[in-house]
Amino acid sequence: MKMKRKALLAAVLALCLAAVSLSACGSNSQGTSGSSSANVKVVKVGVDTVSMPNAYVGEDGKPAGENYEVMKLVDELLPDYEFQFESVAQETVLAGMDAGTYQVGIFNAFRNPTREEKYLFPKYPVSGGIRGLILPANLKDKFSDGTAEEVLTTFATLGLHMVPTAPGQSSLDMFQEFNKNHDVQINYEVAEEVDVSTSIRYIAEGRYDGAQFLKSNYTSVVETVDPDGKTFFQNFSDGGFGTWILYTKNQEALVKAVDEAMKKLYEDGTMAAISVKYYGENVFKYIDGFEFQDVEPNKDYKG
Numbered sequence: 001m002k003m004k005r006k007a008l009l010a011a012v013l014a015l016c017l018a019a020v021s022l023s024a025c026g027s028n029s030q031g032t033s034g035s036s037s038a039n040v041k042v043v044k045v046g047v048d049t050v051s052m053p054n055a056y057v058g059e060d061g062k063p064a065g066e067n068y069e070v071m072k073l074v075d076e077l078l079p080d081y082e083f084q085f086e087s088v089a090q091e092t093v094l095a096g097m098d099a100g101t102y103q104v105g106i107f108n109a110f111r112n113p114t115r116e117e118k119y120l121f122p123k124y125p126v127s128g129g130i131r132g133l134i135l136p137a138n139l140k141d142k143f144s145d146g147t148a149e150e151v152l153t154t155f156a157t158l159g160l161h162m163v164p165t166a167p168g169q170s171s172l173d174m175f176q177e178f179n180k181n182h183d184v185q186i187n188y189e190v191a192e193e194v195d196v197s198t199s200i201r202y203i204a205e206g207r208y209d210g211a212q213f214l215k216s217n218y219t220s221v222v223e224t225v226d227p228d229g230k231t232f233f234q235n236f237s238d239g240g241f242g243t244w245i246l247y248t249k250n251q252e253a254l255v256k257a258v259d260e261a262m263k264k265l266y267e268d269g270t271m272a273a274i275s276v277k278y279y280g281e282n283v284f285k286y287i288d289g290f291e292f293q294d295v296e297p298n299k300d301y302k303g
Contacts, residue, residue: 043254045071045085046093048107050195053220053278054127054243055106063087066278067106067126069303070262071245073270077261081254090193094168097248104254105246110170115246122255124262125242127275128283128290129214132235134196136203140232148174148236156184160209163199164191171212197225204230214243216279240286269298277303 047063048055058064063085075083083104088096096102097119108127109115133151135143143154155162156178165171165188175186194202196218199211204226218233247255265271272282276297284293 040080040082041254042082042084043104043251044096044102045083045104045106046096046102047085047087048090048093049087050193051090051108052196052217054108054217057087061087063106066274067108067243067245069274069278070126070265070271071104071106073265073303074258074261077264078257081257090168091166097246100248103248103251108243109246111242111244112170112173118249120247120249120251120255121244122247122262123259124266125284125287125290126245126262127216128240128242128287129216129279130235130283130286131212131239131241132215132218132233134200134203134211134213134218134231135234136206136209137230137232139209143234145235145237147238149178151234151236152178152186153182153184155210156182156186158209160187162186162188163194163202163208163211164189165212166191166193169193174212197221200225200231204228216281216283219280220278240288242284242287242290266292266295269295270301270303271295273297273299273301274303 047065047068049057051065051067053065055063055065055067068085071083071085075081085106086102090107093102093105093107097105105119106126111121115121131148133155135155139158139160142158143151146154152174162171162175165175167190172188172190175188179185194211196211196213199208199213200218200222202208203211215233215235222231222233245258247258262271271292272284272295275281275283282293282295282297284290284295287293
């Protein structure tokens, strides 16, 4: 009887020890998982839908483009952050940042005083290029190389009409500033954003006479949109600059981390390789004094 009782007690004790062990393991597993999850900060990112080839919606309905590809790589380099991308119109990106819905805005943003006051700019640009006007080919002999002011003066003097530009666009800032300082005026309207492909079609059809874009925007789509060569691109000789990802004012730590990741992508030639992939050239060469403007593209990049 005693033997049976001892055996029973031993069995109960073994079961208890097993239960305690399993409970401890479960507790450790949850603790580790919870700790890891708690350390990863989710970042909501608004991505423009029509900024070809920088940020747009792909055929699969998901975000695509050069800006997006760069920021996906940045996300992979930052284990403490998880970027969640959402495709929305540029106006919604900015409104969402102002409302706290998004912490990051991707739309190949130009730098201007208004944005510098409202948002954080990182140290490194996400892209670059040279600005200019898309114009009708039949006016090519009317234009010559010159600064933005000189080319716009020619445009205004000829009484030409710009494709409508949207609030918040750098082109609108440019046209307003020009008209404020010149007797001859640029004709334009403020309306919904018109993408580069549509702008090229409008100009080729004669509906409008010009639109301000980056050369890379134009060259990325012109062969498809304007195969007959009814338009051309007139550079501004002083038009080289960078474009940016925007961050809300409370994201200083994130911006610092992103800059560290971007520096790695610049140093190993990944940024130059992505530029060649989307624009056919290293657009960072146009940014005067930029420390990475002459880095060769990374031939091993397969993105």
